Amino acid sequence: MPTITLPDGKTKSFDKPVSGLEVAASIGAGLAKAALAVKVDGELRDLSAMIDRDAGVAIITAPKPGQAASGEALQLIRHSAAHVMAEAIQDVLGKDVQLAYGPATDTGFFYDMFVPAGKKFSSDEFGAIDKRIAEILKEDRAFTRYEVASVEGLKKLQAEGNKYKVDNAERALGMASSVYQGKKAAFSEGNAAAEARSAVLSFYATGTPGKNWEDLCRGPHVPSTSRIGAVKVMSLASAYWHGDETSDRLIRVYGTAFASQADLDAYLKQREEAAERDHRKIGKALHLFHIDEDVGQGLILWTPNGSIIRKELQQFIAGELRKQGYTEVFTPHIGRLELYKTSGHFPYYKESQFSPIIERDALEQLSAAGCSCAEMIHRVEGVSERLAKGINERTGKETIEKSRVLPDDKLIEGFMLKPMNCPHHAKIFASSPHSYRTMPVRLAEFGTVYRWEQSGELNGMTRVRGFTQDDAHLFCTEEQVPAEIQGCLSLVKVIFGTLGMKDYRVRVGLRDPDSNKYTGSKDNWDKAEAACRDAAKSLGVPFSEEPGEAAFYGPKIDFVVKDVIGREWQLGTVQVDYNMAIRFDLSYIGSDSSKKRPVVIHRAPFGSMERFCGVLIEHFAGAFPLWLSPEQVRVLPISEKTNEYAMKVHAALQAAGLRAEIDTSNDRVQGKIKAAAELRVPYLAIVGPRDAENGTISLRARGEEKDLGAMKLEAFVEAAAAEYLSRAAVLGVKP
RNA sequence: GCCGCCCUAGCUCAGUGGUAGAGCACUCCCUUGGUAAGGGAGAGGUCGAGGGUUCAAGUCCCUUGGGCGGCUCCA
DSSP: OOEEEOTTSOEEEOSSOEEHHHHHHHHOHHHHHHEEEEEETTEEEETTOEEOSOEEEEEEEOOOTTSOOOHHHHHHHHHHHHHHHHHHHHHHHOTTSEEEEOOBOSSSEEEEEEOOTTOOOOGGGHHHHHHHHHHHHHHTOBEEEEEEEHHHHHHHHHHHTOHHHHHHHHHHTTOOOSSOOOSOOTTIIIIIGGGTTOSEEEEEEESSTTTSOEEEOOOOOOSBGGGGOEEEEEEEEEEEGGGOTTSOEEEEEEEEEESSHHHHHHHHHHHHHHHHHOHHHHHHHTTOEEOOTTTOTTOOEEOHHHHHHHHHHHHHHHHHHHHTTOEEOOOOSEEEHHHHHHHTOTTTTGGGSOOOEEOHHHHHHHHHTTOOHHHHHHHHHOEEHHHHHHHHHHHSSOOSOGGGEEOGGGOOOEEEEOSOSHHHHHHHHHTSOOBGGGOOEEEEEEEEEEOOOOGGGOBTTTBOSEEEEEEEEEEEOGGGHHHHHHHHHHHHHHHHHHTTOOOEEEEEEEOOTTOOOOOSOHHHHHHHHHHHHHHHHHTTSOEEEEETOSBTTBOEEEEEEEOTTSOEEEEEEEEEESSHHHHTTOOEEOTTSSEEOOEEEEEETTOBHHHHHHHHHHHHTTOOOGGGOSSOEEEEESSGGGHHHHHHHHHHHHHTTOOEEEOOSSSOHHHHHHHHHHTTOSEEEEEOHHHHHHTEEEEEETTOSSOOEEEEHHHHHHHHHHHHHHTOSSOOOOO
């Protein structure tokens, strides 16, 4: 006699076990119609699943077109779509295509499959597959679950000869796989693990078991194929079975699905728009930056136009930092290896750093002495007894492995391109004495760092190997930590506000409660985590707490900004660090005249200038606010007869500090407007004989269909200069 | 780093074994025009690089650099 509790707290009692559909129907016919699945005590189940005990039940419904779908509804739709796509692919390409693994993802779904050698599968087939999918949706076949005992199920799968499905089943049953002995258990989560220890295997037929297509599957699914709405096959990629490159190579077919064709169309349109906004495309068209293969992958050359944007941003940020009491420093791009051994960066993160720079003489001598490469590496990575002792004494525990400690004459010294700015800043802090009265010390630098990102990860300006962080290190007392974190967040707020980026959230990275890898006292951690949480809360934007996401040396806050078309971008972080002051033996004199350890806060709220500019390019689609526009005003004479007056206008704009250009080509004005519009120039000052006579310009603003009318030259110059100075987010000059 | 695809003029792209093309941009000429491309002419490429197959390679094969998509990784 189940009594179910609905999300709103209401309860309903039934005198016999009921299906999810019956529960929905008992609430309302509309709900029953929209229902896709049920959530029973937090667990997603088929709508047809019987509920025979007291439980909390929520109905998962399909969204109406245009309405935001719940993640669960989309996941159901997409997982079901993966089945339909797999069936369609087997119909189109043949049953010898073996299915492996097909989950829903954030933006759709994929299905990994093994395509026999000699069989061609390319995007040419997408049309036929999409067509077959549409037919299956129209047939409105019910997703039918049936369960068989594990032994019987395994036999069935073995008979079908698909080793991937056998493997899936064995993993689901919690058995060691007979097929896959790989090193990673990447697929354990959410797939096999959830069903581990189950005594049965579940299958889903798309229609009638034994008659229609079916697949080993944990489920749940939407009730029937028509409920999927709309599906599209998107792309092909290759993938390894279980993500293990020593295992079989499979073809991964990506698709996406939505509750309605309208939603799918909206998604496709959004993707198109995103492609139009791609900073690599716009960066080329507007000459904002250049990457040259002769210079190197992932190394940004800032061309004059892009440099203007970066410079404006940096001046803006620097101004805000001054208001907050930061002091600016400059440090070189390299430092001795020893410095990074002290900080702990080298060699622990060597795979993401550029190789050390070793002096030529040293290399030649070692080479002449017959030193092997392995020995050389060992001696480069070694640390002196002095350094090891110093760090171990300060931390009170072994932080440097004994095997790495070498006598001085065995060590090979060298330099490293800096992967972080903090060691240099720590040395600046340590270069003068500090007292609690002069704390905090806030050292800011647009510091360029170099990291060895894997080549496959590089992407335009957003993933690069050399980048300039809007970096700063705040050396403060423990008591000052909350206020300093607060200060970092208020800076972010000001800058996002100015750029018109209202939609952002923060993630607070906390300790993993089950780990003891963390440095610093529990008491301090509690305080710092509370400070991060409080600061995030006070920001007035959504925030999430993520246990286990903290670094071993302290909690952190990450910023994630949403651009105008809804994509999220991870920018920078604020990170509390209890470890660095210890490693560098930093101190200040407390009020009791004893030496105290400062706490260090790393913060680069916008990440890097490269990434931030890349995000801004996409956010604005190249149509920057006046203050960031490389070219702010273009003067367009109607004909050569007004060139002279146009030059006067141009000179007046330049004299006012505006970035103005003049187009004296012998195009007609229509052509000049088109050319300027393509470059997203904010204001066009069009001048003809009338204007020359009246001392006016005819104003046309970016995005306006037609001209805004004439205004006195002086008034325009003044208004434009004022808008520039105010860093207005939108164009506002009008006659 | 791994897998797949791609690289032709400054830009966007056509050209699948037989004399390198188009549009835009550029230069010059005509046109002197009032709000998203007036007209004409010219110049511009050892087809990413190196090697191979072939009578003949932009086109086929190998190596290599770079890009894109995906995987993996990320202090």
